[in-house]
Amino acid sequence: MSVYVNSDQFVHIHALSLVTYLTSVNYVPDIRRVYASGVTIGGEDEPAAPSTRPQSLIFSFLGIYALDHGGAIASGSVIEVFARLDVSEEAVRSTLARMVKRNLLTRHRRGRKAYLGLTPHAVAVLQDGRRRVWETGAVNRDWDGTWTVVGFSLPDSRRSTRHDLRSRLIWAGFGPVQSGLWIAPGAKDVTGLFDSLDVDDHVTVLTASAYKPTEAADLVAKAFDIEQIARRYRAFLARWDVPRPLPDAPDDLVRQLLLHTDWLQLVRQDPHLPAEHLPPDWPAIRAEQVFHTRAAGYERPAREVADGVLDMLIP
Numbered sequence: 144m145s146v147y148v149n150s151d152q153f154v155h156i157h158a159l160s161l162v163t164y165l166t167s168v169n170y171v172p173d174i175r176r177v178y179a180s181g182v183t184i185g186g187e188d189e190p191a192a193p194s195t196r197p198q199s200l201i202f203s204f205l206g207i208y209a210l211d212h213g214g215a216i217a218s219g220s221v222i223e224v225f226a227r228l229d230v231s232e233e234a235v236r237s238t239l240a241r242m243v244k245r246n247l248l249t250r251h252r253r254g255r256k257a258y259l260g261l262t263p264h265a266v267a268v269l270q271d272g273r274r275r276v277w278e279t280g281a282v283n284r285d286w287d288g289t290w291t292v293v294g295f296s297l298p299d300s301r302r303s304t305r306h307d308l309r310s311r312l313i314w315a316g317f318g319p320v321q322s323g324l325w326i327a328p329g330a331k332d333v334t335g336l337f338d339s340l341d342v343d344d345h346v347t348v349l350t351a352s353a354y355k356p357t358e359a360a361d362l363v364a365k366a367f368d369i370e371q372i373a374r375r376y377r378a379f380l381a382r383w384d385v386p387r388p389l390p391d392a393p394d395d396l397v398r399q400l401l402l403h404t405d406w407l408q409l410v411r412q413d414p415h416l417p418a419e420h421l422p423p424d425w426p427a428i429r430a431e432q433v434f435h436t437r438a439a440g441y442e443r444p445a446r447e448v449a450d451g452v453l454d455m456l457i458p
Contacts (some may be wrong), residue, residue: 197230197238203404205261206269208449215251215260217454224452227397251456253300258456260367275410281376281427281434283328286417288359291331293317294324294347304340311336318366328417363420366447372416375409376426384433399438399445406434 209216218239225235239259242248249264251258258455261269293312297305309319315336317325330350337346353359363369382388383402392398409430418425 160442175233197234198242199404199408200225200228200230200400201235201238201242202269203400203407205265206272207399207403209261209452210266210269210273213260213266215258215456217456218257218259220397220452220454221259224396224449227299227393227425228400253456255455272407272411276407279410279415281410281413281415281431282418283415284418286328286419289330289350289352290326290328290362291317291333292326292347292349292351293322293333294349295345296323297342297345304342308337308340308346311340315410316382318414320362320366326362327414329415359402360415361412363416367416369413369416369421372413373422373426375412378404379409379430380426380433383437384429388437394448395444396448399441402434402437402441406438 201221204218204221208214218236221239221439222232222235226232239248243250243259246262248259249262251260281420295305297306297308309325310357312325315327315331315333317327317331319325333348337343380407389398389401413427
């Protein structure tokens with residue numbers, strides 16, 4: 144690892160963390176962009192392998208190797224790492240440029256070299272990703288029986304806003320019970336969810352509990368596609384719950400980045416439904432165990448590979 148000291152720059156210290164792969168400068172991105180890089184599901188009985196875009200992988204890389212201490216990494220290092228994943232130099236440079244433009248990365252120069260650091264906005268969304276993985280997790284065993292309810296009504300003249308609002312609700316883990324009425328399990332902090340949409344006068348947010356004749360299990364089945372969620376977890380298990388995952392990958396750094404990216408895509412698309420209203424063989428239970436085991440196993444060898452590649456700046 145090459146390390147340069149400069150009081151105007153940043154320090155790199157490795158910290159295991161995961162990332163979100165937001166593509167918008169808004170805290171809650173356009174769901175159409177984010178889910179375009181999510182798990183690709185095959186037929187009902189044969190889930191396909193996940194598909195990811197370069198930005199998802201780059202954010203995983205930055206979340207693991209630059210998050211906690213504001214490390215700035217040479218763009219050449221990023222290109223070298225992603226060559227291991229068969230991502231072209233052109234694709235990496237283009238993705239990094241877009242991330243700079245969207246206020247996710249900042250450029251710092253030392254001589255002829257360019258280094259990339261995280262903006263406060265990027266730090267915030269990466270930390271959100273880490274909370275979802277290490278604190279929230281994939282299995283909701285602590286549901287208190289309450290729901291966050293969002294009701295809204297927008298005129299046809301604001302059809303585009305209505306679409307954006309639905310996209311943000313999906314991203315935040317809500318599902319539609321009926322037209323204009325969405326629910327999510329537990330008390331959800333929706334602060335910022337409606338920012339820039341100018342819908343405060345058209346939205347009502349409540350917490351509620353189900354009473355007969357409404358059953359919580361019926362709400363789960365009605366508002367959320369349980370089988371689609373399960374297929375995503377089965378696709379993850381098909382890739383990672385095997386004796387030697389990705390045997391053709393060049394090293395454990397590659398496996399680490401793919402594992403973390405796959406997993407964060409899963410938990411970000413999972414509405415975190417109450418375990419008591421899901422099948423007893425819910426695949427997220429096994430998938431979470433596999434993720435933690437694989438993440439721990441890749442940690443040391445991946446860091447050793449990264450230390451031989453990364454060119455960093457420290458203050």
